[in-house]
Amino acid sequence: MVDGVIPGVGGVLVFLPLIAVFFLIFSFLEDLGYFSRAAFIMDRIMRAVGLHGKAFFSLFMGYSCNVAGIMATRMLESRKDRLIAALVNPLIPCSARLGVMSFLAAVFFAGDAATLVMLSLVVLSLVLVALVGLLLQKLVLPSENTYFIMEMPPYRIPTIRGLAIHMYERVGIFVKRAGTFIFLVSIIIWALSSFPEAVELSETYIGQAGRMLEPIGALLGFDWRLMVALIFGFAAKELTLSTLSILYGLEEEAELGIILAASWTPLTAFTFLTVQMIYVPCLATVAVMRKETNSWGWTALGVAYTLALAFVVGLIVYHGGLLIFGGG
Secondary structure: OOOOHHHHHHHHHOOHHHHHHHHHHHHHHHHHOHHHHHHHHHHHHHHHOOOOOOHHHHHHHHOOOHHHHHHHHHHOOOHHHHHHHHHHHHHOOOHHHHHHHHHHHHHHOOOHHHHHHHHHHHHHHHHHHHHHHHHHHHHHOOOOOOOOOOOOOOOOOOOHHHHHHHHHHHHHHHHHHHHOHHHHHHHHHHHHOOOOOOOOHHHOHHHHHHHHHHHHHHOOOOOHHHHHHHHHHOOOOOHHHHHHHHHOOOOOHHHHHHHHHHHOOHHHHHHHHHHHHHOOOOHHHHHHHHHHHOOHHHHHHHHHHHHHHHHHHHHHHHHHHHHHHOOO
């Protein structure tokens, strides 16, 4: 309980205020009736990058959760449009990834620099969405474009009660997930990082897995702990920081920031943020992608290309940083 559950679940619940504010703003725009107009306005821009105007809903909801974003592709009439929107949606950083990103950015970059780092990562994700969308539209799924048809609902003033209900329901789902699935995974992480009994964490089961992947991680400036954090991030992106807390033998998030600041360089942190934002979506997202595309082949493509893209972009960021800043 002390070494596994409290750091694991506690490390996730610290994101609760951030997620509550996001859902409040999201619910306000949704109840206001702005989304339909935003989709109409964005149609020309979305078409330029191989996406339908209505895919704006899917991408916007991806900032909350990629599961909801992929499910939102159902409103697209064309199968081609649905597939493209579902495949690019995981490139949008969800609230869990944004929480991890904001924490690490605050640890390694002060003041305006942290803001610029977060902004650059979000812009990078949008550029990748555009490039991948164009590639899929031109090479993988070429066909005729569909027309944009949508009814514009009237503007409505959201009620405080309605906003509170929507925010409460969505935050409740997050808390339930933290209290069940992440509770279980935190115990598994603790067990894998505690057995077989060893003096060094690198000798445990989880350490051995990280060591096996360390040669690949070394190309990006990552040690075995970062590789393990990425592995468990596949289960749920919220687990990234809680996994690091357990691996470093810590109980509080503040302590994790201090340890990471002493162990990583800002270049390593920025590279990790980039890879963590791009690489394979969480297990729940993969499951929903399989359901919505009704194809293991498209799902495998969605997983494979994000892994490859994260590795390539991480290589460029890390080695480009070494050339420019000398690893500082």
